[in-house]
Amino acid sequence: MIDLKEQLVNLQGNLKFTANAIVEGFISGQHKSPYHGFSVEFSDYKPYSNGDSINLLDWKVYSKTDRYYIKRYEDETNVRAYFLLDISNSMSFTSHNLKKIDYAKLLVASLVNLSLKQRDATGLVTFNHSIVDYLPAKSSSIWFNRILQILEKVKCSDSTNLSEVIFSFSSMLKKRSLVIIITDFFDDIEAINKALNFLKFNNHHCILFHIFDEKEIDFSYNGEYKLIDLENSESMLVSPHTIRKDYLDKVNMFHVKLKEIVENLHFEYFQINTLTSVEMSLKDFLFARYKRYH
Numbered sequence: 001m002i003d004l005k006e007q008l009v010n011l012q013g014n015l016k017f018t019a020n021a022i023v024e025g026f027i028s029g030q031h032k033s034p035y036h037g038f039s040v041e042f043s044d045y046k047p048y049s050n051g052d053s054i055n056l057l058d059w060k061v062y063s064k065t066d067r068y069y070i071k072r073y074e075d076e077t078n079v080r081a082y083f084l085l086d087i088s089n090s091m092s093f094t095s096h097n098l099k100k101i102d103y104a105k106l107l108v109a110s111l112v113n114l115s116l117k118q119r120d121a122t123g124l125v126t127f128n129h130s131i132v133d134y135l136p137a138k139s140s141s142i143w144f145n146r147i148l149q150i151l152e153k154v155k156c157s158d159s160t161n162l163s164e165v166i167f168s169f170s171s172m173l174k175k176r177s178l179v180i181i182i183t184d185f186f187d188d189i190e191a192i193n194k195a196l197n198f199l200k201f202n203n204h205h206c207i208l209f210h211i212f213d214e215k216e217i218d219f220s221y222n223g224e225y226k227l228i229d230l231e232n233s234e235s236m237l238v239s240p241h242t243i244r245k246d247y248l249d250k251v252n253m254f255h256v257k258l259k260e261i262v263e264n265l266h267f268e269y270f271q272i273n274t275l276t277s278v279e280m281s282l283k284d285f286l287f288a289r290y291k292r293y294h
Contacts, residue, residue: 086104087126
């Protein structure tokens, strides 16, 4: 069991040191930072005109339309950020010494801390096939301890139904919000597509963290194995080398489709391998946000 408070103290020290070495004043208590942690969201496009910053040009749009467009953003001083953490049984998987759920809890705790330091109203939802815990978004400094209490008692259970959770949670949102989803995406891709489109239709923005174990990506097993589905307990005896190609093809197709969905919605998608340190994942995330908004 990870001691989140102890690990987070160490993590925040490292993250603060690294960030301050790159951008002065990061995690300084000021709402705006050059990284725009959760404070700036994509709004729409407009045709490029003289005087606009070329850094805002969207080259993907140019490649499709042969016209110059720039991205416009909304700088909201009171972002409402909700973290949706998957605690279904599949998140308990590991092929080394750290389960996906333990990695995800530490990642969420760190991101929540950063969000609250920006004075953003921050909430937490844990879910499997339905919502398990819910904390509304608040910007109080004591809210971090409330969120940590929920994270520390998390236990994986039941199957995943991300799409239904998104629909249920959306009905609870009264204002435009930033929804950060942390999951392994063990769910139907078409159902996920409909749910994410529903978020977009209701004017919410979404950041998706895809947590995976190394073995789930390379399937580098040898010999005979009894594979057990963590969510429905079904099992089968297989020789991994005989199904590896088919498995990897399907995994790749899923990732390509998911990325395509996210890009079409102008949402944000980050893949995270649990062998990567949380500090490095946070650093990569913050740099990606910085590049996106500059």
